[in-house]
Amino acid sequence: MSRALGLTTSNTGYSTKKVQESAEFLKSKISIFPKIGIICGSGLSGIGDLVENKLVIKYEEIPSFVTSTVPGHKGQLVFGQLGGKDVMCMQGRFHPYEGYEAWVVGFPLRVMKLLGIEIVLITNAAGGINEKYSVGDFMLIKDHISFPGFGGFNTLRGHNDDSFGPRFPPMSDAYDKNLRQLMHESAKEANVDQYMRDGVYCQVAGPNFETIAELRMLRTLGADAVGMSTVQEVVTARHCGIRVVACSLVTNKCVLDYDTGLAPNHEEVLQTGKERAQAMQLLVTCFLRKLSLS
Ligand SMILES: O=P(O)(O)O[C@H]1O[C@H](CO)[C@@H](O)[C@H]1O
Numbered sequence: 001m002s003r004a005l006g007l008t009t010s011n012t013g014y015s016t017k018k019v020q021e022s023a024e025f026l027k028s029k030i031s032i033f034p035k036i037g038i039i040c041g042s043g044l045s046g047i048g049d050l051v052e053n054k055l056v057i058k059y060e061e062i063p064s065f066v067t068s069t070v071p072g073h074k075g076q077l078v079f080g081q082l083g084g085k086d087v088m089c090m091q092g093r094f095h096p097y098e099g100y101e102a103w104v105v106g107f108p109l110r111v112m113k114l115l116g117i118e119i120v121l122i123t124n125a126a127g128g129i130n131e132k133y134s135v136g137d138f139m140l141i142k143d144h145i146s147f148p149g150f151g152g153f154n155t156l157r158g159h160n161d162d163s164f165g166p167r168f169p170p171m172s173d174a175y176d177k178n179l180r181q182l183m184h185e186s187a188k189e190a191n192v193d194q195y196m197r198d199g200v201y202c203q204v205a206g207p208n209f210e211t212i213a214e215l216r217m218l219r220t221l222g223a224d225a226v227g228m229s230t231v232q233e234v235v236t237a238r239h240c241g242i243r244v245v246a247c248s249l250v251t252n253k254c255v256l257d258y259d260t261g262l263a264p265n266h267e268e269v270l271q272t273g274k275e276r277a278q279a280m281q282l283l284v285t286c287f288l289r290k291l292s293l294s
Pocket residue numbers: 040041042043070093095123124125126206227228229230265266269
């Protein structure tokens with residue numbers, strides 16, 4: 001087993017059979033097979049609450065799913081309809097800092113693939129590094145930088161499961177251009193376009209928030225917002241051909257100056273999520289309504 005950045009980077013324990021077992025379990029519970037997956041970020045589980053004709057399945061019930069240990073992540077799958085589309089919504093995600101191996105963090109995306117998901121809409125809470133960003137803004141992710149990824153914490157590490165995708169998948173097109181365009185149009189329709197930014201999401205390992213020196217480095221590297229999730233989901237999805245659109249809610253402004261006395265905290269993150277829940281839900285619903293599926 002190798003270690004980098006303090007994270008376990010081996011992917012021992014993964015098997016195609018496990019993905020198939022989870023998918024078969026879910027297939028036995030659902031009668032409608034959605035093409036759209038949604039992942040709710042910290043404090044954003046309200047998106048899942050809006051789903052109509054809900055079928056809720058707790059992660060504990062699903063083979064090989066682990067539990068969500070973070071406040072603001074409910075730990076359940078919700079199947080039903082949102083914005084006139086059939087969806088499968090993860091109310092709660094798995095983070096590297098919870099101690100899960102990389103393949104475990106990306107595992108639900110492979111299960112989605114076997115269920116027939118074609119598009120995944122990923123949301124997260126993130127700290128705003130770009131000085132033009134305000135708390136409550138949305139940032140449509142156009143690209144990412146992943147420090148855990150650089151350190152070897154990659155869901156694709158180990159034997160390549162060819163049944164899902166190639167050994168060396170490109171990530172230059174990770175965030176679908178057409179879906180981003182549609183999200184911008186949706187923002188206009190939802191009347192939230194004045195809060196909409198395009199930016200680079202930087203993933204750090206967490207769970208501590210960043211030091212001022214670290215944040216200054218991230219700013220220099222071109223990061224607009226920082227968080228502790230998302231990238232493993234995106235990489236797993238793109239590897240198996242699921243199209244990705246991802247949107248951050250800027251829940252706090254990163255502290256880039258000494259002597260401000262300010263410090264981020266998870267309560268503030270959840271509070272902003274609460275305050276912006278309605279706007280985010282409107283944006284997501286508009287996007288789903290406008291989306292045309294093949
Ligand atoms: O990325 P999500 O899950 O939205 O949550 C973000 O908020 C938490 C920190 O407050 C971290 O888990 C960070 O990644």
